[in-house]
C-alpha cells in the first residue's frame with residue numbers, strides 16, 4: 001500500500017504503529033480527523049493474516065467513525081485501533097502496553113471495547129490511561145443502544161422500501177449473535193418478527209432458538225434466505241460479489257462495521273438489485289452516541305433523542321439518494337461531509353468571536 005497516497009486520499013491525520021517487545025504488542029492506531037474534537041473509536045483485536053489487512057481495516061474503520069459522528073451530529077472526530085493478535089494469546093501485559101500508547105496521545109484518541117475485547121481487557125487498558133469510555137454500568141454499555149439504533153433503521157427501511165408501517169410478521173435474517181445481534185433478536189422478537197439466525201458458535205444459536213423460536217441456519221446459508229431484511233451483526237466485508245447475488249432480502253440493515261467489501265462497487269451492485277442498503281456508520285451509531293453521552297455526563301433524554309435521529313437521518317438519506325440518483329452509501333457520505341464542513345465552520349466562527 002502506498003502509505004501517504006492512501007492517507008491523503010482517505011484524509012487521515014495520523015497513523016501510529018505501536019510495538020512493545022516484552023508483551024509482543026502489535027497495534028495500529030488510526031486517527032482520521034480531530035477537526036471537531038478528540039478522535040473516538042473502540043479497539044478491536046483480530047488475527048489479521050497480513051499487516052496490510054490490519055492497516056486497511058484501521059484506516060477504513062477510523063474514517064467510518066468520522067462519518068458516523070458527523071451523521072449522528074456528535075461533535076467528535078474519528079479514530080480506530082486494531083491489535084494484531086490471536087484472541088487465544090491475549091495477556092494483561094499486552095493490554096497494559098497498549099494502554100500506555102493510548103495515554104501517550106494525551107486524549108487525541110479515546111477508545112473502548114470492540115470485537116474480541118472483554119470488559120476485563122478494557123480494565124487492563126484503563127490501568128494505564130483515562131482515555132477509555134464505555135465501561136460505566138450507568139448507561140448500560142453500548143451494545144443495547146446500538147441494537148435499538150438498528151431496530152430504528154429497520155423501521156425506517158421497511159417503511160421506505162416495503163411501504164410497511166408494522167414490524168410484526170416481517171422476516172429478518174440476523175448474522176452474528178454477539179452483544180449487538182443477541183439484543184437485536186430480543187427486540188425483534190418483542191415486535192413479533194420471524195427470526196432466522198446464524199453464528200459460528202452453536203451455543204449462541206441454540207440460545208436464540210430456545211429464547212425466541214428462531215430458525216437456525218449454517219453461516220453460509222444466511223445470505224440466500226427468503227426474508228425481508230438481512231441484518232449483518234458480525235464481520236465486515238460481507239457484502240461482496242459472491243454474497244450480493246445470493247440476497248433475496250430487499251433491505252440490508254445491520255450493526256457490523258465496513259459491511260461493503262468495496263464501497264463503490266458493492267453499493268452500486270446492491271442498488272442495481274433494488275436492495276435498500278442502510279449505510280453502516282449511520283445505522284450503527286448507537287454505540288458512539290452512548291459512550292459520548294457517558295463521557296460528557298449521561299442524560300438519558302438527550303441520548304435517546306440523538307438515538308431517535310438515526311431514524312430520521314436514514315429517511316433523509318434514502319430520499320436524497322432517490323432524488324439525486326445516488327446510492328445510499330454516496331448519499332450518506334455527502335451528508336456526512338456537508339455536516340463536517342458546517343460544524344467546522346461554526347467552530348471557527350466561535351473561536352474568532
Ligand SMILES: NC(=O)C1=CN([C@@H]2O[C@H](COP(=O)(O)OP(=O)(O)OC[C@H]3O[C@@H](n4cnc5c(N)ncnc54)[C@H](O)[C@@H]3O)[C@@H](O)[C@H]2O)C=CC1
Pocket residue numbers: 114115116142143144146175176177178179180181198199200201204219233234235236255256257284285286287288
Ligand atoms: N457493540 C457495539 O456497540 C457496536 C458494534 N458494532 C459492530 O457490530 C458488529 C458486532 O458487534 P458485537 O456484537 O459487539 O460483537 P461480538 O464480538 O459480541 O459479536 C460478533 C458475533 O459474530 C459471530 N461471528 C463471527 N464470525 C461469524 C461468521 N462468519 N458468521 C456468523 N457469525 C459470526 C461471533 O461468534 C459473535 O457471536 C461488529 O462489526 C462491531 O464492530 C458497531 C457499532 C457499535
Ligand SMILES: O=C(O)C(=O)Cc1c[nH]c2ccccc12
Pocket residue numbers: 040041042043068110111112113114132133134142257284285287288291
Ligand atoms: O461504532 C463504533 O465502531 C465504535 O467504536 C463505538 C464505540 C463503542 N465503544 C466505544 C468506546 C470509545 C469510542 C467509541 C466506542
